[in-house]
Amino acid sequence: MNAPDPALAAGKPHSLVEDVYAFAIGCAFVTLGLVWLKSAGLVTGGMAGIALLLSYLLPLPAGLLFTLLNLPFFWLARRSMGNGFMVRTVLANLAITGLALLAPLAFRLEDVNGLFAALFGGTIIGMGILALARHHAGVGGLGIVAxxxxxxxxxxxxxTSLIGDAIILAASLPVLAPTQFLLSVASAAAISGVLIAWHRPGRYTGY
Structure with a gap:
């Protein structure tokens, strides 16, 4: 068995460059996952799922709805996790919103396979959340609570997120077709699977 990294064992903080790089990757992954799920007409768990669900009912982009829905949770982030976490979470949300608004100018997805979109989109959203969480930031909403x-x-x-996801997915039943609903469940499971596997007490959390 390999010896643990002494820097991680000692709780050595990340450098500014490492934080910025992780933020870029995390925000890009979350945004790309949202785009894939939106292109397939799916929802998922967490605030991303609520934003996607509302984007099918309101004439607003999912990225903008994502940040608007998270506004009340920024206070919770400050109270429960500290000022630093709140500031990083706000910055992450603004970055995700900006990237989501710019995404149509960079690429366009057509004829997306629903199962691939669910699994790929859900997995990279989970990896994005993981990257941000390990650098002391969240994507808002239920993620902050979790x-x-x-x-x-x-x-x-x-x-914890899985419980919230179940409630959100249940709310999408009147809006989605049965196939879309089942694929949305798969996307939420993909997100939670990443967090269950790699973001748990006793493992590296970056702070």
């Missing part, structure tokens, strides 16, 4: 409960009570962030 991270706060993990930090304070040791609850697994993935499992």
């Amino acid at each position: 991270l706060a409960l993990q930090r304070r009570r040791g609850w697994n962030a993935g499992r």
Whole structure:
């Protein structure tokens, strides 16, 4: 068995360059996942799922709805996780919104396979959330609640998110066709699977 990295064991903080790089990757992954799911007409768990669901009902882009829905949770981020976490979370949300608004200018997805969109989109959203969480930031909403409960009570962030996801997906039943609903469940499971596997107490969290 390999010896643990002494820098991680000592809790060595990330450098500014490492934080910026992780933010760029995390925000890009979350945005790309949203675009893939939107192109297939799917939803998912968390605030991303609520934003996607509302984007099918309102004439507003999912990226903008994502940040608007997260506004009330920024106060919770400050209270439960500190000023630094709140500032980073706000910046991450603004970056995701900006990237989502610019995405149509960079590429256009057509004829997307629903199963691929669900699994690929969900997985990279999960990896994006993981990258941001390891650098002391969240994507807002239920993610903040899950991270706060993990930090304070040791609850697994993935499992906590899964409960919220079930409620959000249930709310999408009147809007989605049966096939779209099942694929949306798969996308939410892909997100939670990443967090359950790699973001749990006792493992590297970056702070």
